Amino acid sequence: MKTRSKDTRSHILEVGRSLTARQGYVGVGLSELLKAADVPKGSFYHYFRSKEDYGCALLEDFVAQYQQSLADTLGNKELPARNRFLGYFEGWLEKQIGPSLQDRCLVVKLSAEVAELSPDMSRILQEGVNSILSSLTETLEQGISDGSIAPLDDPHSLAQSIYYQWLGASLVAGLSHDDAPLKATMEATREAVPAP
Amino acid sequence: MKTRSKDTRSHILEVGRSLTARQGYVGVGLSELLKAADVPKGSFYHYFRSKEDYGCALLEDFVAQYQQSLADTLGNKELPARNRFLGYFEGWLEKQIGPSLQDRCLVVKLSAEVAELSPDMSRILQEGVNSILSSLTETLEQGISDGSIAPLDDPHSLAQSIYYQWLGASLVAGLSHDDAPLKATMEATREAVPAP
DNA sequence: ATAGCCGCTAGACGACTGGTCTAATCGTAC
């Protein structure tokens, strides 16, 4: 085994992520995964208890990284909160357009598949969603405070509406490999978050 | 073979629908499907050229039925258009709550899975989405005409926003088996479609 | 009636992949 920058476990998860972002969870078999990662099949059960255990690790990894990038984007206190909020969705738009399926949102890709398959994986995604919604709500509140967003009745409801809309738009955009639904949603988002 | 109310092909599709609504497309193997349908394996390839051909038939069937029920709900000219519009989403809410996964929306369940798997299946779902969006837009326009909905800048954008929001909310609701996201979306929908 | 026909069924079979496990090997520390 050649030396690898990261340890084998992380390496498997990294390769798994890019494969899974394209083909789904069930759609990536262990053989394919391990071949792509250049890890012998026998090693798998040294690093993970089962495929589901691996799936959970994959999602935990994803959620953790996502939260980090969320903190970077939404937490940058230099910008007015409204810009940070819109910037988050601009980033989403760009990721979905780019050809690197690698970075696509696993909530969109895996939620439906995992829902009736693995309670553990569902829970991890669920918690990721909640944490994103909290961050978005908080940013809206900051925007009201800093004056970049006009006062709102219920920031949490708005954050929820917008986030769900992006999930749905991504689903449809994936079907047609066309970013029009996302661009329309970007426009709708701008209008839904009024500057004062 | 006992007499069956419908022909075998339709029967396979019907059983396939309920299995697929729960387990996804890849998640239902031919053996499981045919065993559940009590149809011998040899028959499958008499009715379908391949599993993908069956998948397309499944989706075409679903889309056709969906369009029918859409016409029934949105086309009922007795009611003001706003009531018909909101009624459609109330129906969605009820279906998702009920334990009969059978009736759940296959756009939500299969879009992500099918996107990178089968262009044909993707196209059928895509066309279903477009047709739903057209019907919703049309109903909004009728509402503006009949006075049940206050004038809107762009009915199509609004229909799109609302529909995407429901897709996303359904995805998340499935994760937690909790209808809160859908109820919140129902409320948001009511507010987004203002009576004059 | 009966012969012929054909839509449909039965289910074995092949080539392959799925996730899992045990037994053996490797690498390092003493």
Add this chain to the structure above:
DNA sequence: GTACGATTAGACCAGTCGTCTAGCGGCTAT
């Protein structure tokens, strides 16, 4: 060089999709 944990090879079998042949059973035409 022995001990011992970390790592791997590859067997394992249930299950995958898809194919194929044999023949049932119910029509129709004569």
